[in-house]
Amino acid sequence: MSFFGFDTSLPRDQPPKASRGMFEQHDPFGKLDAGENGGDDDVLDFEQTYDGLGAQLNETHDGFNDDTFGDDQPVTRQALGRDFDFAGNTAKVRDTLLEEQMLHHARAPFQQAQAQAVAQQKPKKTGYEAYKQPDYLPKLEADANIWGSSVVKKGNAQAQQQPMQEAASTRKMMSLEEVEAMMREQAKPPAPRPAQDMEAQSQGLRAMLGVGSAAPPLQPHQPQQQQRGPQILQRPQPPPQQQEQAPQPTPDYGTRAPQILQRQHTPSMPQPQPQGVQGQPPRPLSSNFQGSPQPMQFQQQQRQGPPPPHHQQGPMSHQRGPSYNGPPITQAQQMMDLSPADREAFMAEEARRAKRNHKIFLLSKNNGLMTPQDKNFITRIQLQQLLTATGGIDNDIGSEEQLAEDFYYQVYAQIRGPPRSGPGQPLNQFAQTYLLQTGGGRYGYGRSRHHPRGGDNHVQRMEQQVARAVEAAKARPKNKALVMQGSLGKIAFSNSKTPRPLLNLKRMDSEARSKTTAKPVTIADRKTALRDIENLYSTLMRMEDHERRLPPPPNEESSPEVIEGHMRWRSEMVELNRQLWAALKVMEPISTPPTASHPFIRLLSHAKGKKALPRTFRHLDDQQRLTLLTLLSIHLDVLSVVALAYPSADAAPLQPAVKAEIELFTSCVMPPLFSYVNEAPLGIIIGLLGLILERVNMPVVARTKVGLEVLTMLISRAELVKASTPPTSSDSQQWASLYNSLFDTLEPLLPYLFPYPLVLSGEGESDVHVWRFLAAMGVGASPEQQQRLVLGVKERVMESVGLGREKGGEEGVRVLGDVNLFMRSIGLDVGLLG
Amino acid sequence: MADAESPSESATNVNEPLDLVRLSLNETVFVKLRGDRELKGRLHAYDSHCNLVLGEVEETIYIFDDETEGADEPRTVTKNSEMLFVRGDSVVLISPQQ
Numbered sequence: 001m002s003f004f005g006f007d008t009s010l011p012r013d014q015p016p017k018a019s020r021g022m023f024e025q026h027d028p029f030g031k032l033d034a035g036e037n038g039g040d041d042d043v044l045d046f047e048q049t050y051d052g053l054g055a056q057l058n059e060t061h062d063g064f065n066d067d068t069f070g071d072d073q074p075v076t077r078q079a080l081g082r083d084f085d086f087a088g089n090t091a092k093v094r095d096t097l098l099e100e101q102m103l104h105h106a107r108a109p110f111q112q113a114q115a116q117a118v119a120q121q122k123p124k125k126t127g128y129e130a131y132k133q134p135d136y137l138p139k140l141e142a143d144a145n146i147w148g149s150s151v152v153k154k155g156n157a158q159a160q161q162q163p164m165q166e167a168a169s170t171r172k173m174m175s176l177e178e179v180e181a182m183m184r185e186q187a188k189p190p191a192p193r194p195a196q197d198m199e200a201q202s203q204g205l206r207a208m209l210g211v212g213s214a215a216p217p218l219q220p221h222q223p224q225q226q227q228r229g230p231q232i233l234q235r236p237q238p239p240p241q242q243q244e245q246a247p248q249p250t251p252d253y254g255t256r257a258p259q260i261l262q263r264q265h266t267p268s269m270p271q272p273q274p275q276g277v278q279g280q281p282p283r284p285l286s287s288n289f290q291g292s293p294q295p296m297q298f299q300q301q302q303r304q305g306p307p308p309p310h311h312q313q314g315p316m317s318h319q320r321g322p323s324y325n326g327p328p329i330t331q332a333q334q335m336m337d338l339s340p341a342d343r344e345a346f347m348a349e350e351a352r353r354a355k356r357n358h359k360i361f362l363l364s365k366n367n368g369l370m371t372p373q374d375k376n377f378i379t380r381i382q383l384q385q386l387l388t389a390t391g392g393i394d395n396d397i398g399s400e401e402q403l404a405e406d407f408y409y410q411v412y413a414q415i416r417g418p419p420r421s422g423p424g425q426p427l428n429q430f431a432q433t434y435l436l437q438t439g440g441g442r443y444g445y446g447r448s449r450h451h452p453r454g455g456d457n458h459v460q461r462m463e464q465q466v467a468r469a470v471e472a473a474k475a476r477p478k479n480k481a482l483v484m485q486g487s488l489g490k491i492a493f494s495n496s497k498t499p500r501p502l503l504n505l506k507r508m509d510s511e512a513r514s515k516t517t518a519k520p521v522t523i524a525d526r527k528t529a530l531r532d533i534e535n536l537y538s539t540l541m542r543m544e545d546h547e548r549r550l551p552p553p554p555n556e557e558s559s560p561e562v563i564e565g566h567m568r569w570r571s572e573m574v575e576l577n578r579q580l581w582a583a584l585k586v587m588e589p590i591s592t593p594p595t596a597s598h599p600f601i602r603l604l605s606h607a608k609g610k611k612a613l614p615r616t617f618r619h620l621d622d623q624q625r626l627t628l629l630t631l632l633s634i635h636l637d638v639l640s641v642v643a644l645a646y647p648s649a650d651a652a653p654l655q656p657a658v659k660a661e662i663e664l665f666t667s668c669v670m671p672p673l674f675s676y677v678n679e680a681p682l683g684i685i686i687g688l689l690g691l692i693l694e695r696v697n698m699p700v701v702a703r704t705k706v707g708l709e710v711l712t713m714l715i716s717r718a719e720l721v722k723a724s725t726p727p728t729s730s731d732s733q734q735w736a737s738l739y740n741s742l743f744d745t746l747e748p749l750l751p752y753l754f755p756y757p758l759v760l761s762g763e764g765e766s767d768v769h770v771w772r773f774l775a776a777m778g779v780g781a782s783p784e785q786q787q788r789l790v791l792g793v794k795e796r797v798m799e800s801v802g803l804g805r806e807k808g809g810e811e812g813v814r815v816l817g818d819v820n821l822f823m824r825s826i827g828l829d830v831g832l833l834g
Numbered sequence: 835m836a837d838a839e840s841p842s843e844s845a846t847n848v849n850e851p852l853d854l855v856r857l858s859l860n861e862t863v864f865v866k867l868r869g870d871r872e873l874k875g876r877l878h879a880y881d882s883h884c885n886l887v888l889g890e891v892e893e894t895i896y897i898f899d900d901e902t903e904g905a906d907e908p909r910t911v912t913k914n915s916e917m918l919f920v921r922g923d924s925v926v927l928i929s930p931q932q
Contacts, residue, residue: 530857608860 383466411548529602533609536583540612543576543619580619586628594695596638600631605640607661610668617672625676626684632673633688636707637697641665645704647755665706670713677713682721682731686738689714693742702749708773715742716776739780743788746777750792771821778825786826797822801830855880855928862931863888868924870896870908874931875918884922891918 090097338346370378546569554563581587585599596602603609617625636642644658654662677685692701692711701707718735725732753770774793781789790797797819804815820830858877865873865886875891893915896908 527857530861534856534859606861 386466529599529606529609532583532585532599532603533606533612536580536603536609536612536616539576539580539583540615540619543573543580544615546572546576577619577621580616581624584616584620584628586624586631590631590634594635594638596635596640596643598631598635600628601635601639604632604665604669607664610661610664613669614672617676626680629673629676629688630691633692633710634695636692636710637700639665639706641706642700642704645706646700647703653756662705666709670706670709673710674713677717680717682718682725682735685714685718685721686731686734689718689738689742693738693745698745699749699752702746703752703755705755705769708753708769712769712773712776715739715773715780719776719780722780743777743781743785747788747792750789751795753793754796766818768818768821771818774822775825778822781826790826790828793822798833801833804830852880852882852884858928858930864929864931865920866926866929867920868926870898871924872896873918873920875915877928878917880928881922884925884928886918886920886922886925886928888918888920889916891915893918 549569551562551565551569554566558566585603588599590598596605604613617628620628632639641658641662645654645662689711692698692714701711718739722732722735753773754767756767774789778786778789800815800819804812804819806812807815816830823829855877859879861877862874863877865875865888867873872894873888873891874894875888877886878889879887891914893913895911895913897911898908
């Protein structure tokens with residue numbers, strides 16, 4: 001007992017505590033640890049903490065210090081810097097090692113004894129063993145734990161390289177057990193084939209003597225250090241020549257790995273069962289390996305397929321990865337007496353497994369790159385983007401800002417109609433949809449399957465974060481500036497989308513500007529037309545934009561504000577319509593005779609002008625449409641699509657550009673006109689046709705596609721209306737006289753209506769529009785007129801019928817059908833002809 | 835089209851040079867590029883960086899051979915593309931065609 005009441009009993013006097021297993025011998029700080037845990041309140045004393053290592057030091061046997069530290073060599077990079085780059089060095093000088101070994105075999109068997117002697121001198125501790133362990137190295141690196149990652153992978157990377165390289169070059173892999181067993185074997189002096197050990201030792205010798213400096217500083221202490229697993233990595237691989245001795249039943253460990261591979265590839269080949277030392281139960285020491293940085297070896301083991309049977313016995317099996325504990329092992333044992341079919345099935349399964357493992361390996365290559373903190377960070381950024389990208393909550397739903405952010409989506413959603421919630425969709429709903437999608441996706445499912453809690457957590461956290469972000473954004477004041485009570489200034493809020501305005505300049509109002517400047521005479525040039533078109537488009541877009549903001553229709557119960565809002569919207573619409581009408585330039589003064597220089601006609605001479613017309617047309621009221629149509633009719637012969645399409649004397653086909661313009665006109669401008677005409681009363685048709693007859697160069701119109709189509713449109717509508725109204729009405733009589741004059745005007749043109757000879761018309765230059773026009777004319781014609789009509793186009797009819805019959809097939813039927821359009825209208829049929 | 839006169843049009847105010855480029859939308863334009871290249875095509879879109887999207891483009895590359903330097907005409911290579919994105923930093927000039 002001590003004076004102060006300390007427990008003075010020495011550790012050796014204390015009752016033995018629970019065994020700490022392998023750590024029992026050297027645990028210099030174990031006591032410290034125990035004290036911290038409160039398990040042992042002993043005061044630290046020297047006896048306890050001193051592990052007696054000093055006594056074990058043998059100061060005299062420092063013969064290998066030079067070898068270790070290389071201080072007798074010049075301080076070069078190789079000598080100094082690469083000492084612990086074992087994997088790299090070994091891989092680099094592997095070939096050299098192999099050569100050395102072969103040389104050695106060829107050269108000096110007598111050295112073996114000597115080397116053996118040297119080797120036996122070695123069981124001395126230098127105190128620097130720790131530095132020779134590769135697994136000592138990782139400790140110098142940054143601990144991955146500081147990133148919150150529990151996986152210590154970094155240190156392995158280096159160690160993994162070597163096996164990978166070797167596997168690639170020699171297809172020869174040694175499992176952990178094999179290497180261990182090999183070392184055990186080396187520990188026995190009378191080993192059957194100690195060549196490798198000899199080689200290693202002689203390497204050490206040579207290194208000591210400074211010979212063979214190409215080799216990296218090898219560890220000359222192999223036998224002593226076989227307990228240290230990681231050093232396997234430093235071992236030179238046996239030369240390939242040894243592999244050829246595979247069938248020998250001797251426990252030649254260098255050949256075992258190839259056997260494994262052979263087994264994998266040609267499973268039916270009977271293998272000699274290795275006997276002897278290999279069967280020994282491994283020493284419990286092997287548990288050392290579990291903590292050592294060699295998971296790669298385990299992986300390889302798994303991929304090698306069934307290891308030799310003796311590996312499945314004994315306590316060693318606990319080293320295997322958990323995935324290998326099941327059926328494969330038993331199957332491997334039965335491999336020898338499996339039926340070929342079974343073996344095949346087994347091999348197939350193995351191949352699948354290998355494939356899967358490989359896939360997992362590929363997938364897991366980047367595992368752990370991002371820590372949970374990193375992921376959180378990214379998630380937060382994405383959430384922020386999500387909130388701001390949809391216009392944020394700062395912007396009112398359906399507001400300009402929100403629309404501007406994602407115009408095409410909003411419009412698309414609007415077009416898609418009610419099932420989608422459209423632009424009015426509240427943000428959090430949007431966010432939820434988004435989240436549900438990601439949560440329900442394949443990724444989410446896969447995650448939750450493997451990490452049920454983790455996956456759910458992630459989605460949940462995400463949802464919570466969105467909810468919180470939405471709340472926070474809502475709580476933020478709506479207006480961009482907050483005036484605190486009692487303060488003198490304002491606090492301005494800004495975000496990336498609406499930065500705080502530093503300058504506030506008033507843009508000159510376009511209205512005001514246009515009013516101040518006198519309107520000069522419009523020069524009909526190309527630039528003006530282009531400008532008009534852009535002007536039209538701007539107005540059109542403002543109009544469409546305004547249309548999108550249509551408030552819900554008011555009813556009796558609506559509050560005054562709603563009704564007022566609606567009224568305001570309407571008045572704005574009227575104003576916009578006025579602007580649009582002005583932009584369309586229809587009301588510009590018409591020069592006499594009408595020329596193509598009219599702004600509206602010039603507008604239509606550009607492709608984009610044509611495209612704008614259908615969009616504009618729906619915003620116009622009836623009167624405006626009629627005006628537009630009237631203007632168009634007056635200028636029918638100077639329209640670019642008519643004037644440029646007038647067939648030349650040599651019947652050369654139209655230029656592709658002109659053709660494209662005509663196509664565009666037919667598909668863009670005609671439909672709205674047609675739909676208007678189709679509802680127009682007879683009076684309007686009469687008026688329009690009268691204008692055309694009166695003011696337009698008829699031959700030009702009649703010989704072009706667009707002109708004929710306009711005529712057809714008007715005539716057919718008139719015929720339809722006439723059929724449904726009594727012929728006694730004034731309109732009908734007016735129409736009859738108009739038709740007669742039209743017929744008289746057109747009759748001399750009839751042979752020339754077809755712009756091209758028949759040969760050409762067969763090749764893409766369809767003349768169906770002419771037949772259609774003739775049909776429209778024929779319907780309303782008197783019998784006498786019908787005869788004149790037939791006479792006028794008789795030649796073409798006969799030609800076409802002949803061609804159609806000659807061609808036959810689809811083409812012929814089409815040609816005949818076109819002709820029949822006209823024939824039927826006058827009560828005939830191509831079938832009646834010759 | 836370089837002149838910005840005719841303030842007559844109320845909506846198409848020419849506030850910046852690119853407003854003039856807007857007039858050439860959907861029209862054939864001639865574009866000169868750095869590196870002795872010229873394009874001729876339909877202007878589909880542009881932005882403030884003069885990034886352009888052109889359709890039906892005919893690209894002409896002028897190659898000046900070092901050896902035959904002097905009076906000789908540069909060799910030209912012509913390429914046709916259906917659609918072309920032109921990065922704005924290479925655009926030297928845009929001009930309406932015709």
